[in-house]
Amino acid sequence: MRTFILPSILSVMLMAGCTEIQTGGEDPIPVDKPNAGSEKEPETPDAPPAEPEITEFPEDAPPLEFISYFRKSNADIEALKNLNKVSLDINKAIASNAGKVIPQYNGNYSFSPVSATMCLGLIANSLDSPKNEEIAKLLGSDNIDELSNLITRLLQYLPSPTNEVDLKLTNSIWYSDFYTISDDFRKKMAYNFATSIYRRNFYSASTIDEINAWASRNTNGMINSVIDEIPAFCNLMWYNALFFQGNWDNKFDVKQTKNENFFGSLKTSNIPMMRQENLMPYSKTQELHMTSIPFGGYSYMFDIIMPINPANKDFWKNLDYETYQQLLGAGHMVIVNIIMPRLSVNNRIALSDILIDMGFPVHELTFNSTGITGMFPIESIGIGQSCAFEVDEEGAKAAAVTGGLATSDGKEHPEPERVEMRVDRPFVYLIRERTTGAIVMMGHISNL
Numbered sequence: 001m002r003t004f005i006l007p008s009i010l011s012v013m014l015m016a017g018c019t020e021i022q023t024g025g026e027d028p029i030p031v032d033k034p035n036a037g038s039e040k041e042p043e044t045p046d047a048p049p050a051e052p053e054i055t056e057f058p059e060d061a062p063p064l065e066f067i068s069y070f071r072k073s074n075a076d077i078e079a080l081k082n083l084n085k086v087s088l089d090i091n092k093a094i095a096s097n098a099g100k101v102i103p104q105y106n107g108n109y110s111f112s113p114v115s116a117t118m119c120l121g122l123i124a125n126s127l128d129s130p131k132n133e134e135i136a137k138l139l140g141s142d143n144i145d146e147l148s149n150l151i152t153r154l155l156q157y158l159p160s161p162t163n164e165v166d167l168k169l170t171n172s173i174w175y176s177d178f179y180t181i182s183d184d185f186r187k188k189m190a191y192n193f194a195t196s197i198y199r200r201n202f203y204s205a206s207t208i209d210e211i212n213a214w215a216s217r218n219t220n221g222m223i224n225s226v227i228d229e230i231p232a233f234c235n236l237m238w239y240n241a242l243f244f245q246g247n248w249d250n251k252f253d254v255k256q257t258k259n260e261n262f263f264g265s266l267k268t269s270n271i272p273m274m275r276q277e278n279l280m281p282y283s284k285t286q287e288l289h290m291t292s293i294p295f296g297g298y299s300y301m302f303d304i305i306m307p308i309n310p311a312n313k314d315f316w317k318n319l320d321y322e323t324y325q326q327l328l329g330a331g332h333m334v335i336v337n338i339i340m341p342r343l344s345v346n347n348r349i350a351l352s353d354i355l356i357d358m359g360f361p362v363h364e365l366t367f368n369s370t371g372i373t374g375m376f377p378i379e380s381i382g383i384g385q386s387c388a389f390e391v392d393e394e395g396a397k398a399a400a401v402t403g404g405l406a407t408s409d410g411k412e413h414p415e416p417e418r419v420e421m422r423v424d425r426p427f428v429y430l431i432r433e434r435t436t437g438a439i440v441m442m443g444h445i446s447n448l
Contacts, residue, residue, distance in 0.1 A: 059198050061171075061190035067156045070435050075142075079150050080437055082140025085321040086358075087113035087439050093354045095317040095444060101350045107265050107426070107446030109347045110387035112400035113439040114158070114169070116351070118240035119402035121151040122171055122195060123381065125188070126238070128368050131361040138359045152192050158438060164296025165246040167440065170218040171195040174211065174237040175372070176202045182371020202230045211239070215386075215401045219243045222388040222399035236367065236406040244398040244431065244440050246295035246302075252276050252393035262341055263425045264447035265313065271448050273424070274393055277337045282419055283330035287312060290327045291336050291421045295395065298434065302396060303327075304340065304421065305428040316428045316444045324430075334416050340423035341448055343391040351383045365406070381406050389441060398431060398441040 072080070091111060098105050117139060124135035124144055132144045141147035160167045173189065175181060177199050189195035200207040208227055216224040218241035226239070252274040260273040281292040281301075287309070293302040305327065307315040356362055365381065383404045390397045430442040 059196055061194050061196045064152070064156045064194045066159065067153070070153065070157045072436075075146065076150065079141050079146060083113075083117065083150075084324075084437050084439065086138070086140050087117075087442075088319065088321040088324060089358065090116070090351075090354060091442055092317065092320060093357070094349060095319075097354065101354065102347055105347075108345050108444065108448075109349065110345050110389040110398065110400075110441055110443035111349060111385065112242055112387060112398070112402070112441050114154075114441075115240045115242040115400040115402040116385060118151065118155070118169060118171060118193075118242075119238055119383070119404055120355075121147060122173065122189070122193065122238040122240065123383075123404050124148075125193070126173070126185075126236070126367055126370050127361075128366045131365055132369075134359060134361045138355070148192060154436065154438060155194060157436070158433060158440075160297075160299060162297060163247075164249075165300055166244070167300075168218065168241075168243045170241045172214060172239045172241075173197045174207075174239070175199055176235045178202075179235065179372045185370045202234055211237075215239070215241055219388070219399035219401065220245075222390075222397065223386050223401050226386050226401045226403055231405070231407055234405050234407045236372075238404045240400075240402045242398070242400045242402075242440070245395065246300055246397075246431075247395040249294040249296050249298065250276060250278050251395070254393045257342075257393060260339070261424060262448045263310075265426055266447050269448050272342050273339050274342060275337075275339045277335060279333055279416060280336040280338070281331040282334045282336055282417075282421070283327045283332065284308065285323070285326055285330065288315060288323070288327065289421070290331075291338060291419075292331065292432075293338070300440070301432050301434060303430040303432060304338075304423060305430075306421070306423065306425070310425055313426070316426065319428055332417075335418045337418065337420045338423065339421070340391075341445075342393075343389065343445060343448070345387070345389045345443065345445070347387055349385045349387070351385055352381075355383060367406075387441070387443075389443065396431065400441065 090113070094101060094109065094111055098109060102109050120135055120139060124132045125148060127135070129144075136142070136144045136147040139147055141150065155169055158167055159169060171193050173195055175197070181197060181199070186197055189197060200210070208230060211227050212225050215226045220243050222243065223241075253276065256275040257272050259270050262269045262271050262273070280294070283290050287307060288305055289308055290303055290305045293304070294300075295302065305319065362380065381404055383402070385403070386401045388399045426444065426446040428442070428444050431440040432438070433440065
């Protein structure tokens with residue numbers, strides 16, 4: 001049996017982690033969450049909070065307890081590094097197959113590794129062994145328990161309800177009213193992953209409207225539609241919604257914005273280009289250079305990667321984990337005169353075939369762990385992603401919905417170096433959380 005692509009389902013991909021992403025060139029700016037100093041010493045990851053007594057299981061799951069400190073064991077460091085590598089591998093596959101997996105592809109795309117990880121984690125925790133273990137290994141974890149623990153802690157840590165950065169992650173599972181799901185499964189998904197579970201009529205148009213309304217509500221209106229129809233014999237759906245909004249630590253002066261040429265792969269456009277000169281991390285290798293624009297609080301960074309030689313048109317298709325780590329490790333603080341465009345990108349990505357090629361299981365899938373009665377044979381799981389991304393003088397906004405569905409059938413310093421980063425031709429961008437290395441969004445911009 002082969003999993004087929006369902007282009008109407010949206011999805012955003014995997015989250016990534018590095019080892020310690022405190023690059024040599026970045027200032028040692030604290031990355032704990034607000035009020036971290038006033039909190040008690042955090043509990044170790046191996047001692048989760050006592051599980052609350054749950055006597056009823058409402059559809060809408062309560063949020064997880066927020067943690068302001070992400071303590072990384074050696075196992076965490078390795079799992080985050082592996083997850084980051086998987087994220088870059090998936091992005092390479094998207095770049096190499098963009099014309100096939102992105103409808104109406106025009107040279108630009110966005111992809112969310114974090115959202116994809118969350119969605120695949122929901123699927124893994126719904127599947128029985130050994131298929132759940134196969135997904136865990138696909139995402140760089142040794143086993144399903146390691147993956148689940150990592151996802152739970154990221155759900156607790158990554159959301160940033162501050163004045164400068166706002167990140168929200170929301171999970172849901174939808175299943176056909178032909179079946180029932182056990183209270184044990186509801187409890188597991190609510191307690192570990194804050195996942196709301198909805199039993200609905202999959203033959204009703206109102207269910208499609210409700211799913212799209214859920215996506216819009218949880219992406220602050222940036223993504224209003226993730227599904228046009230529920231395919232015949234669809235029985236189970238998983239969704240993760242991500243919303244990110246960050247204000248630059250130093251905003252661009254709108255008075256400095258003026259129209260300049262952007263030399264795209266298909267055309268040259270005269271568009272508004274923003275400008276600022278500031279102290280930022282900067283690095284370069286023999287072929288690439290990168291600067292990182294901090295969001296307020298320095299917990300998140302906006303990385304821009306470009307080729308040094310403008311003739312290197314395919315650099316973005318070859319960007320891998322090792323190259324990205326080399327750029328991060330070579331960072332040093334310089335005064336960067338950056339000229340970059342305002343951006344607005346919307347796209348969908350069909351991820352099924354890419355994931356299958358990487359090892360996503362497609363045969364003998366069962367969901368006995370969910371307690372579903374009236375068990376159905378699984379013909380396939382389709383996975384897709386929808387993304388929206390915007391950049392202006394104030395900051396950046398990003399949203400993604402990843403979906404999967406199962407169907408049957410102060411001292412004096414030397415004067416810093418000065419460089420110019422003119423982002424007037426194709427480039428790669430990443431939004432990265434500094435402590436975990438989680439990649440919230442990444443993509444390639446080729447034509448504006």
